[in-house]
Amino acid sequence: MVLFALERVTPLPVDQAWLRLTDWERHADVVPLTRVTLRTAPPTREGTVFVARSGVGPLAFDDPMEVVTWRPPARDTTTAAQCRLAKKGRFVTGWAEIEVHPHGDGGSRVIWREDLSVRLLPRAFDRPLARTAHWTFGRAVDGLLREPGSQGRATRY
Numbered sequence: 514m515v516l517f518a519l520e521r522v523t524p525l526p527v528d529q530a531w532l533r534l535t536d537w538e539r540h541a542d543v544v545p546l547t548r549v550t551l552r553t554a555p556p557t558r559e560g561t562v563f564v565a566r567s568g569v570g571p572l573a574f575d576d577p578m579e580v581v582t583w584r585p586p587a588r589d590t591t592t593a594a595q596c597r598l599a600k601k602g603r604f605v606t607g608w609a610e611i612e613v614h615p616h617g618d619g620g621s622r623v624i625w626r627e628d629l630s631v632r633l634l635p636r637a638f639d640r641p642l643a644r645t646a647h648w649t650f651g652r653a654v655d656g657l658l659r660e661p662g663s664q665g666r667a668t669r670y
Contacts (some may be wrong), residue, residue, distance in 0.1 A: 514607070514630040519651050520542035521623045522616055523658045527586045530621040531613045533657045535585075537563045543656030544649070552577075557596075559583045574604045576608045584611075591615060608631045625654055 523530055533539070535557055541549045546569055552562040561580040568574055582597035593614040600607045607628040616622035629646050631638075 514628065515639050515646060516628045517626070517643055517647045519623075519647065519654055521625075521627040521654055521658060522620060524534060524620045525658060526619055527594060527613050527615050527621045530623060531586050531660060534611050534613065534623065534625075534654070535596055536657075538566065539657065540565065540653060542583075542655045546573075550636075575602055576605045577601045578609070581608075586613065602634055606632065623654060623658065625650060 517665065525533070525646050532652075536558070537551060538549045544565070544567070545567055547567045550566070551565050552564060553560065557580060559580055559582065561583075563578055565576040565578070566573055567576060569653075578598040578600050580596060581599045582595060582660065584595045586594040586595075595611045596611045596651075598609045598611075600609065607630045609625070609627045612624040614622045614624070627650065629642070631642065
């Protein structure tokens with residue numbers, strides 16, 4: 514099991530950052546070799562289920578997730594938006610939590626926390642898994658927050 518957190522600051526307003534981070538199908542555009550399929554009809558809410566299928570051929574696996582907390586941005590932009598996902602796969606388990614806070618003059622601070630377990634992976638692999646997950650999810654968050662067609666990225670913390 515590995516627990517990691519990412520933090521990014523972006524000039525995007527809270528509602529725009531939130532929409533980009535919770536557009537589940539768009540995650541496939543920024544995570545290589547991944548396809549995302551919604552299993553419940555939009556809009557996203559508690560109980561929404563989607564599956565990220567990652568890998569190639571016989572090395573691919575499903576990562577089904579359920580939204581267990583859904584607090585989109587409030588009209589008063591002083592409170593954080595929050596989403597918590599429960600990972601319910603046979604191979605990957607744990608949870609992910611996304612928070613989007615107001616920051617500065619109209620921007621946002623994003624916090625992504627994840628508790629990730631890969632079944633049958635010995636604990637000796639926790640450190641390399643943590644580094645790989647931190648790098649992979651960091652690139653994904655940067656890609657989701659990036660303006661389409663832009664090479665810019667959010668500030669890392």
